[in-house]
Amino acid sequence: MDHRSKANAPVLDNFWMPFTANRQFKATPRLLAEAEGMYYTDIDGNKVLDGTAGLWCCNAGHGRKKIVEAVERQIRTLDFAPTFQMGHPAAFDFAAKLAAHAPGGAAAQLDRVFFTGSGSESVDTALKIAIAYQRAIGQGTRTRIIGREKGYHGVGFGGISVGGLVNNRRMFPQIPADHMRHTLDLERNAFSKGLPQHGIELAEDLERLVALHGAETIAAVIVEPMSGSAGVILPPKGYLERIRAIADKYGILVIFDEVITGFGRLGTPFATDYFGVTPDLVTTAKGITNGTIPMGAVFASRKVYDGLMVGPENAIELFHGYTYSGHPVACAAGLATMEIYEEEGLLTRAASLEEYWQEALHSLKGQPHIIDIRNIGLVGAIELAPRDGAPGTRAYDVFVDCFKKGTLIRVTGDIIALSPPLIVEKEQIDTIVSTIADALKRAA
Numbered sequence: 001m002d003h004r005s006k007a008n009a010p011v012l013d014n015f016w017m018p019f020t021a022n023r024q025f026k027a028t029p030r031l032l033a034e035a036e037g038m039y040y041t042d043i044d045g046n047k048v049l050d051g052t053a054g055l056w057c058c059n060a061g062h063g064r065k066k067i068v069e070a071v072e073r074q075i076r077t078l079d080f081a082p083t084f085q086m087g088h089p090a091a092f093d094f095a096a097k098l099a100a101h102a103p104g105g106a107a108a109q110l111d112r113v114f115f116t117g118s119g120s121e122s123v124d125t126a127l128k129i130a131i132a133y134q135r136a137i138g139q140g141t142r143t144r145i146i147g148r149e150k151g152y153h154g155v156g157f158g159g160i161s162v163g164g165l166v167n168n169r170r171m172f173p174q175i176p177a178d179h180m181r182h183t184l185d186l187e188r189n190a191f192s193k194g195l196p197q198h199g200i201e202l203a204e205d206l207e208r209l210v211a212l213h214g215a216e217t218i219a220a221v222i223v224e225p226m227s228g229s230a231g232v233i234l235p236p237k238g239y240l241e242r243i244r245a246i247a248d249k250y251g252i253l254v255i256f257d258e259v260i261t262g263f264g265r266l267g268t269p270f271a272t273d274y275f276g277v278t279p280d281l282v283t284t285a286k287g288i289t290n291g292t293i294p295m296g297a298v299f300a301s302r303k304v305y306d307g308l309m310v311g312p313e314n315a316i317e318l319f320h321g322y323t324y325s326g327h328p329v330a331c332a333a334g335l336a337t338m339e340i341y342e343e344e345g346l347l348t349r350a351a352s353l354e355e356y357w358q359e360a361l362h363s364l365k366g367q368p369h370i371i372d373i374r375n376i377g378l379v380g381a382i383e384l385a386p387r388d389g390a391p392g393t394r395a396y397d398v399f400v401d402c403f404k405k406g407t408l409i410r411v412t413g414d415i416i417a418l419s420p421p422l423i424v425e426k427e428q429i430d431t432i433v434s435t436i437a438d439a440l441k442r443a444a
Contacts, residue, residue: 009043030403035062038421038428040408048403051432052410053421056228056260057291060340061421067292067336074332083115083326091115091326094334095297101338101347102299103258103272103282110272110282112305114298115326119259119285120154122296123222126281127158127175128320129300130220130253133307139251142219143176146209146252150182152229153222153257153283162222165230178213180205180221184233186383190372191365192234193358199236206246215250220281225271228260231415232374232381240277253304254279259296263287264341264422266377267351274377280304290337295330346422350378356426360433361418367440369394378424382416382436384443394443401439407432 012026032048034041038061040048053059074090081088099111114129116122127145134142147153147162154163161174164182181202189196206221225240227233247254256279261271264287268274272282281304285296308317324330341347350357354377361373361380372383387394395411402409409432410417418432 028400030400037061037063038424047406049407049428049431049435051402051408051418051420053287053419054291055286055410056265056419057286059263059265059287059422060290060337060344060346061423064290064292064336064340066340067290067333070332070336071293071329074329078328081328082323084321088326088328090328090331090335094326094331094338097335097338098288098297098299101269101341103256103262103270104278105273108272108278109302110278110299112300112302114300115322115331116285116296116298117294117322117324117327117330118154118296119257119283120156120159121322122259122283122285122298123153123162123257124156124158125298125320126222126255126283127162127220129281129298129304129308129318130255132318132320133253133304134219136308136310139216139219141216142251144213144217145175145177145219146180146206146221147177148180148182148223148227150184150227150230150233151179151222151224151257152227153224154259176217178209180209180223182227182230182233183236183239184230186372189236191362192374193362194376195234196236200238200242202236203239203242203246206243206252210246210250210252215252218250218252220253220255221247222255222257224257224260225275225277226261226266226376226379228379228417228419229412231383231412232376232379232417234374234376235275240275244277244279253281255281255283257283259283259285260379260419261377264347264350265379265419267348267354268377269347288337289330289333290340292337293327293330293333294324295327295334344423349422353378353424353426353429357429360429364433364437364440367437369440369443378420378422380418382418384414384416384440386414397443398436398439401442402435405435405439407435409436 031043032040033043095113102111145162149164151164153159160168161177183199188198262284266274280301282299289295358375369384371385374381384394392413395414399411
């Protein structure tokens with residue numbers, strides 16, 4: 001038990017916290033000490049309902065015994081083994097298990113798996129695979145990647161280049177990329193239930209960028225099927241299908257960033273399945289190990305994989321990889337996670353809750369300050385009107401208020417984002433929504 005009073009809290013000075021206003025946080029810290037099921041416990045022993053699955057990753061809830069035992073067993077048996085010119089059984093076993101649940105099912109043939117250590121690494125891996133594939137098939141001039149405004153693809157140099165969140169980009173040099181417009185349209189689509197009706201024409205931006213740069217310069221287009229970190233921005237009906245059709249027309253690969261949507265978040269194993277659109281590469285992480293051990297994976301189509309399996313058999317086909325690609329302990333955690341998903345039907349459970357979740361979220365319409373509510377699967381966003389001259393402060397105050405009342409939500413700017421573990425029950429959905437409603441009334 002690690003229930004410590006604030007007087008006995010850890011020293012805060014040394015940890016440089018990621019994506020955090022460090023001075024603000026350290027003045028009034030929020031410290032989590034334990035987790036089990038749907039709940040965190042803070043250092044003072046207060047229960048906190050997890051409305052965000054940690055950081056979009058603890059899909060099966062917290063403290064799962066099967067994962068704990070698998071990790072302990074693996075560390076005792078084989079703590080580390082290299083996967084450069086060597087191997088260990090767990091990596092191959094886990095790749096086969098993932099292939100059995102691959103995005104799009106067997107027909108999509110997205111069953112070649114490259115392991116990484118995180119979502120950011122998965123994105124940079126997918127970008128490199130796309131460029132390497134184009135070169136391998138004689139299209140070496142294709143080095144540009146097309147991303148999208150408001151897209152988030154991690155924090156590697158490739159990811160920030162194709163991403164479209166300005167604060168992630170403004171300080172750093174980038175690789176050749178260009179961007180389609182985002183699909184958030186409050187004027188036409190506010191308070192849509194599920195996919196918005198308007199905006200399929202935004203997919204034509206890919207045609208425009210082909211005309212600007214030339215198809216012969218473009219290797220791939222990368223999109224999140226649902227933009228998570230920007231605040232749950234949904235694709236208009238038909239949009240992803242149109243992106244796929246335009247890409248096919250010009251020989252451009254399609255990459256779906258499913259770091260957030262992967263492993264049951266939308267009520268299907270992947271967003272690829274939800275939308276019925278098959279990309280060439282899919283990036284994953286987060287839910288792949290239920291957030292327990294850092295890991296990611298890129299699913300590649302056989303077309304892409306086979307396109308790189310050329311030249312002498314003793315030659316390395318792709319000069320890329322990480323020390324921790326296919327780490328044995330991460331693979332053990334992933335195998336146990338997938339077994340839980342299978343045994344408890346968690347890759348599809350969100351489908352049975354989607355309507356209840358939708359109605360619960362949209363019951364907040366009319367509450368103070370709300371200008372939009374968005375939902376898909378077991379994901380939701382509540383967008384608030386910003387305070388004059390102080391954007392982001394209203395949502396932050398709601399976030400702090402909810403935490404004090406025992407519910408964890410996530411905010412980005414003035415958007416509240418919600419993605420509870422897939423084991424959530426209806427009464428816990430009610431608690432999340434009522435806690436937010438009460439906090440909104442207190443937010444001046």
